[in-house]
Amino acid sequence: MKTPTDLFSRLKKMMPANVQPKFTSGEELLAWNQEQGRLRSESIVRENRAMKMQRVMGRSGIRELHMNCSFDNYRVENEGQRRALTMARQYANDFEGSIASFVFSGRPGTGKNHLAAAIGNDLILRGKSVLIVTVADLMSSMKGTFSGGSDITEERLLHDLSTVDLLVIDEIGMQSESRYEKVIINQIVDRRSSSKRPTGMLSNLDPAGMNTLLGERVMDRMRLGNSMWVRFDWESYRSRVRGDEY
Numbered sequence: 001m002k003t004p005t006d007l008f009s010r011l012k013k014m015m016p017a018n019v020q021p022k023f024t025s026g027e028e029l030l031a032w033n034q035e036q037g038r039l040r041s042e043s044i045v046r047e048n049r050a051m052k053m054q055r056v057m058g059r060s061g062i063r064e065l066h067m068n069c070s071f072d073n074y075r076v077e078n079e080g081q082r083r084a085l086t087m088a089r090q091y092a093n094d095f096e097g098s099i100a101s102f103v104f105s106g107r108p109g110t111g112k113n114h115l116a117a118a119i120g121n122d123l124i125l126r127g128k129s130v131l132i133v134t135v136a137d138l139m140s141s142m143k144g145t146f147s148g149g150s151d152i153t154e155e156r157l158l159h160d161l162s163t164v165d166l167l168v169i170d171e172i173g174m175q176s177e178s179r180y181e182k183v184i185i186n187q188i189v190d191r192r193s194s195s196k197r198p199t200g201m202l203s204n205l206d207p208a209g210m211n212t213l214l215g216e217r218v219m220d221r222m223r224l225g226n227s228m229w230v231r232f233d234w235e236s237y238r239s240r241v242r243g244d245e246y
């Protein structure tokens with residue numbers, strides 16, 4: 001069998017004299033080859049992840065509006081924002097191997113989506129799969145699986161939603177309190193917690209209201225591990241958004 005050194009000697013013989021080889025030994029050639037293989041397989045994993053996101057919700061994991069949200073562009077002007085930012089940063093830092101979920105609840109426009117997207121963007125950069133969906137989007141995707149034209153089954157969609165590294169469910173409490181919605185959210189959180197995958201929830205309801213809406217069973221699962229519950233109870237930032245800041 002040919003060794004990398006044999007291969008390198010043959011390449012050297014074939015190379016025109018004016019060509020400066022990129023490698024000086026068979027070992028360097030082997031190392032380069034292995035590095036290329038590693039980069040290629042990482043890129044295949046990324047492509048598969050992107051395809052899965054596309055399949056799950058017809059788009060990549062974070063809505064365009066929030067793609068540029070980061071910890072750095074979240075402005076701190078009061079103690080509550082400082083605490084929320086510190087906790088969100090910590091959550092992202094500790095994410096690897098953690099089963100802890102998070103609940104951001106409180107007033108509109110206070111940055112719940114911003115900080116959830118900042119966590120998501122940070123995790124995506126570290127190679128994790130993240131999906132932020134509203135309850136309405138979730139339900140319309142689930143209902144879409146019932147139509148004859150859909151090539152994805154309800155079970156498949158549930159499986160995909162339950163296996164992304166972080167799923168954030170937004171607008172909890174905006175829904176019509178239907179039994180189906182409650183059952184689906186129950187199933188997703190149940191599957192995710194039993195496979196040690198965390199879930200994020202964003203809501204204008206307070207924790208007691210979320211308990212009443214979704215039930216003790218789901219909210220108890222949201223408390224697994226070192227979970228993070230943050231109240232966003234300051235003024236809305238929305239009137240100050242110009243649209244070109246990030």
Ligand SMILES: Nc1ncnc2c1ncn2[C@@H]1O[C@H](COP(=O)(O)OP(=O)(O)OP(=O)(O)O)[C@@H](O)[C@H]1O
Nearest residue numbers: 073074075107108109110111112113114237238241
């Ligand atoms: N402290 C902040 N610094 C910078 N931008 C902020 C801050 N808080 C909110 N924003 C911006 O204000 C807008 C509204 O924030 P966001 O969507 O996160 O609110 P929300 O709490 O999720 O509101 P809702 O409950 O209505 O969904 C976004 O564009 C967000 O980037």
